[in-house]
Amino acid sequence: MSRRPNTRTSRLVRTVGMASLVVLCQFQSHRMTTSAMLASPEPFFEEQPNGQVVQLQLHGDTYDSWMTDMDGYTVLRDPSSGSFFYAEDDGHGGLQPSGHLVFPNPDNHNRNLQQRHLRPSKRDCQGMICGDDDDDQRNTVGGGGGTKHRSDRRSLRGKQIVKDSKTIVDEIIAKSKHRFNMTNTSSSPLVDPNGRRLRSIGTLRNLVVLIRWSDHQNRVLPSKENIDILMNHQGPHPLCPTGSVRDVYLENSYGALDLQSTVTDWIPINNTESYFANGNSGRSQRIREAIRYALEYLDKNDLVDFDYFDEDQDGYMDSITFLHSGYGAEFGGTDQFGTFYTNRIWSHKWGLYDIPFVTQSGVEVLEYHISPSLWHRVGVSIGRIGVIAHETGHFLGVPDMYDIDGGGVGLGTFDMMANSWGFDGSQYFPPHMSAWTKLLLGWMIPYFPSPGVNRVAAAELQDATHPQVFVITEGFPTGEFLLVENRQKLGFDSIMPQDGIIIYHIDHGSSTAMFYESLRREGHPGQADWPENGNHYGVAVVQADGLYQLERGINAGDAWDFYHSDGIDSLVPCRDPTACQYPNTDSYQQGIVARTNVHITDISISGEEMTFKYRVGDFETEEPTPAPSMEPSVHPSLGPSEQPTRCLGTGQRCLAHDNCCSGFCMYRKKRFLGMCR
Template sequence: MRRFILGLTILLLLSPMLWGMPPHPELMEKIQRGELKAPKHNLVVSDEELAKAGFNPAQLKALSPARPKVAGPFNMLVILVDFSDKNSQVAPVFFDSLLFSQTQSSVRRYYDENSYGTFDLVTVNYPTSTGWQRAPQASTWYANGLNGLGAYPQNAQKLVEEVVDLVNPVVNFANYDNNGDGYVDGIAVVHSGPGAELSGSPNDIWSHKWAIVPRLRDGVYIFNYSMEPEYWTSPGDMTIGVYCHEFGHAIGGLPDLYDTDGGSQGIGRWSVMAGGSWNGSLGSSPSHFDAWCKIEMGFAVAGVITTNQTGVNIPNVEQSNAGIFRLWTNGTIGPEYFLVENRQRTGYDASLPSSGLLIWHIDDTVSSGNTRPWYPPNSPSSGHYTVALVQSDNLFQLEKNLNSGNSGDPFPGSTVNRTFSASTTPNSNGYAGAGSLVQVTNISNSGSTMTADFSVQTPTDVDDDLFNRPKNFQLSQNYPNPFNPATVISYSLEKSGPVELDIFNLLGEKVKTLVSGRQGAGLHQENWDGTDQSGRPVSSGLYLYRLRLEKFAETKKMMLVR
């Protein structure tokens, strides 16, 4: 299955597809009100365009670039270009620091933090060495009232072709083929002036990743590129967010995870590949890549949960590459699954909407990215995200376009939701409606290291002692049994200690915790009124109750009849 996922990522990476920076939140509101029109996304260089330019489409497919390496030094070429009608306002040395500094906030330091020190963004030709290049045409010619994303040649693709020719005498493009596949892996063009993703002007270029008809220079092809602005509203105010986002496309082949149609928020401010690229002041502190993106980039590997586990430590992913877990039925590997990660407001994640445990619902078979939101009462079969955030408050506000993330999203969050299972809201069912057996329970308070119990299996030992029975221990059969509406569970303890008494359904999903704490020796009685943890009546049927002590556990069955 990993081969399938990798294939999908490589397809995105190699496709000459256009991916754009998400609009600034204020601009997004104008688009939603119909005051502005969002540019087209997902445009491709067609076979017809390739053939017209004298390039054989079949040859392009045969010579497609391999996935760039994402470990060690990675050479990235950054070219500055201005126009006769829009002169540059910022010295090239500013971009030396913004992109490659090791001592101040930079794109390099952002990728270093996200990759846990395994990926180092460097260059052979600093922007100061190549300087600002003057484009042959005015900026309005390339923008053409369409943000530079219109038809060739009056678009950003033509600008890139011309800039490549301008710097060719001083740049050895072979230095930027990091994996030796014959293609330049990283090239970014910085245009003078602001970006349309903030200004909203059709005569400004919208930041994006796209591709040109391959050009052979220094023995390597130049194909994919990204384009970013010089400043936002005034010279010197440029931030790293837009660069981190577009480099995610250009280097990692990642798709946009915001809704490019503007109908929802995608995964909002929780990922740099969505609205998180604007976190901080105009993107000064972009959010980390979400768990799925880090895995796709090769920055992290998910721990696959194959057996039920209690008290699992979950370190924050800003500081540990061991904080992502993958859960699905019996630990099976397939295209649909959940990812769990602990996100905290630290490092470049300092401007997150909140903190806590994020649970992601992934479906790698979805090729439309995050453009088709799903929320009840609609059917998931009508469409859903590739990467969806399970919001602990169950309000689906990201999908409904009501906000870009808040304290109701993580667990336990503002609703103090500590349980995620088939019987909770939100639930852990698959998109087809079947139970996944996934449970994340006993979720701790948000912290640098969180804990939770993970379940992916139905308990098979419900009538067996897990340890040797204490001499003076007894778990009695509930009375009455069968029962309606309530029953009493009695047990005796040999000595004081930690006790947990839980109710489960036959799928092994926790329905309710009756006791969780320390109790003294002697006889104890607990009532169960046939409701779940949220106080809702459960259906008729067979249930299990389990008493767990420090070194012992026992389970019995009971019948609820409505």
């Protein structure tokens, strides 16, 4: 069916000028493939055929997932027997069961050091984990790769994106300043590489399609009315006690984006959950069959006016969400009906790139995202807002901000696009998007700090007329800079373990592959020849404690990553090139380390408005040697009567002048903090 013309006189055109206009089309194509949800941080229990119960944990995302025991030893499930074995290398880049069963209290006889943190190769992932005959799900560098089905038009656009990607930072900084001064116009639409306009400002009409697998006809599912509450209700409700998906975007965008959803009735699908999961959590072409079937059902029966959801009249659905009748594969384990996670659907955003669906009226559905309508692996509780909000972010064009190969965690819980489970894992508190992601969506305005004292309001309480983030470019090469934002325990960020200033180090000048490559090249002082080895995230949180735990995959963010006067209150250049303190404000693009002379000092006590001093220049002689204070021996939330011990015990972090009970503080190379020995 041919697509109808893109002009329509019967409806008002509402295309909004935005901060980064063509910029989003550059980064959105980093993966014209799968964007996904991270695995649940919650361990699960499985029963071996011999009756023993073992505790396991799922890692990764829909593109690349694996199981381990609680000590990090890789585990495989034998589908024929249902037994869980420790994994071993099969000698061909893949994994196979070792023959050693996982036991409740494993010992060294059942596993060895070589089995720890084993991962399948990319070849193995593409052939088995990501789905047979599914080349389209590969991560593509700059959008230039993909399957033989992808049109030449899209491939050519991908090549152009590679050529232009180094200009992204300059364009964002230059254009986002004008976002609030631009009027609605159809002359400067924001489009993705396939021609679909991306909307992150104004009212966004979203169609929510409820699909019921053929073997779920007798399951108790959330009603259409309850799903409407989950998607649209403003403010807390028993079904969404912290707010709805709509609230997530109203809060993150400072009212700039109003996601208004229309929910369908439950649509009976023509096959089972396990058929569409295909043994790999829905990472194959089969899931697209279900999406097309549901769309054809709605279209042929005239159940939806698809034109209503193409408000900008570009010929594409503005926004569409699918919620299915099963439990999410991202929870891992076996659900209450005996279905293992590989036979359930992992939440993801993907596209119908090979054969796009076109309605009878000519509206094309090119992309979709899908999430579970039910929470966890048991019960009938309605799904939660975190996963739906995360996948909706992909539909707006923003990428995953986690480390896509699992070496670290990327931005961790400092960006909903990196971890929408939240600090407590409940998905009731999906964290705010980072300042970087909000810049990409046109929701913040970059300001350059002035010499002296600068004030920054909490990211959660920004003035909707000019939400600000500080951008520091002085001394940095093109494409590299710092972002400074104030994150407070408010709204969806209210359960953070601490609040204060968060500083990001952005570098997209050294890689045309932007997010695919730059979010898998974690760098930290424990690596050989770092930072000269060129390893670092393209978007990195400069963690105040200097422990680089996000890069090392130790946690997804903690209280010691914030800057404030009660802890670490400055970030300055490397003072001694022969023994640098980390982190610092030096540039490191392409492994070329250079002092920027940027000093961010005297950061205030944490609060809804914070201040910091900014200057560019050499060290002043009276300035003390920059180093973070020791990590408190008590949590910051403890009362004033609960004091830390007078000396630090063995194993606690320390500085040279600290009093270790054991007598001395031992340092490792290139570390801010040592350890009492």
